[in-house]
Structures are given as C-alpha cells and as structure tokens.
Amino acid sequence: SQQGEEDPQALSIQEGENATMNCSYKTSINNLQWYRQNSGRGLVHLILIRSNEREKHSGRLRVTLDTSKKSSSLLITASRAADTASYFCATDDSGGGADGLTFGKGTHLIIQP
C-alpha cells in the first residue's frame, strides 16, 4: 500500500528561489528518505532522516521530520536549473533495510531559468 504522499504534485519556480516539498505518511517509521529522479534516469539518494531526528542538512538541502504529524519536508535553497527533477519521499518502517522502502507519488519540480 502507498505510504508517502508528496505535496505538491508539481512545482515550478524561478532559478534562485527556494523550493519546498512536503510528504505525509501513515504508519510508524524508522527513517524517511528523499530521492531525486531525473527524467529517464534512476533514483538518487539525497538524504535520510531517522525517526528520532527532527532536522537534517546536506548542502542546499534541509529536511525536517515531524513524527507526531507523520510528515516531512524537503527544502532546496537557491535552486538551480539542474535541480529540475522529480523528488520522492520513501519510508522505511521495518527496523532494517531488508523489507524495502515505500515510496510516495513524487513532486515534479521545474526550475525556470
């Protein structure tokens, strides 16, 4: 069953602006991960946040996690044309990696030059 739901489904902003994407999920999780998928390519892991963490940074990325609301956000600061891609949140609720991740439907981000 689908776990994560990204919001919005599509987002178009100007280069240099910040982009925020949200993700909601339904069950308890051990960690939540964000992935990027460029058109016609595989998924690339961006960042992982554990259930006992509230915020994490990686370069221009900032991820927050609110387990009480079962939601997460991904902020991309100072966006660039190369950030144009689909972004997926994925939850791991197994206590380990062997059961796989459950993905949301994704947010398609377009950065206008």
Added chain:
Amino acid sequence: DTAVSQTPKYLVTQMGNDKSIKCEQNLGHDTMYWYKQDSKKFLKIMFSYNNKELIINETVPNRFSPKSPDKAHLNLHINSLELGDSAVYFCASSQDPAELDYGYTFGSGTRLTVV
C-alpha cells in the same frame, strides 16, 4: 564503474513472451531489490533478496520470479508477458541497516514495453 547496473535498458517484446532483466551490484551490499515504476511514476517494491534469501514478496503475479545466483546479482524473470507489465523496472541495493545513512543505490532502469 557503475554501482548498480541492469540490462537491458530498453526491452520491447510481444505478449506471451518470456524475458529476463539482469542486475549486478559491485558495492558489496547485503540486500538487493526490484521495483516497478508505472506510467504515473509510482514506485512499488516487488522483491528483495538478502544473502540469497527472499525476504519479501509483494503481491506480484507468480509470472515474475527473482533469481539470485550470488550476492552481487538479482535477475528478474517474467513469463507470459502481458500488456499491463509495461513499465520501468528498477534494481536497487542497500547495505546493512546500520549503515543506512547512504540509502539505497538504484540502477538506471529497464523500460519494458509489451506490444
């Protein structure tokens, strides 16, 4: 060197045929997976293998069978292909849970078109 490689990249075949997609990872990861991405980009896990043992098997038709000759390979066999099998199939791998900060590593996908 490509970390997770899958072949072929494109596969066009007729209904009823049997086909295989190969996947290899050179990362030394413990677990490998197959995911299916439909036309709406929704990703759903199909199988995972850990040390040659099937860990999960989602509700996929038994026409789909994963085969792992060794820890570095997880191939996907599909029998009696149907139109609805058309999708992009991704292979992925992950390390022991203790090192999950690196997430999963995905292959570049195999676009399967059944005609």
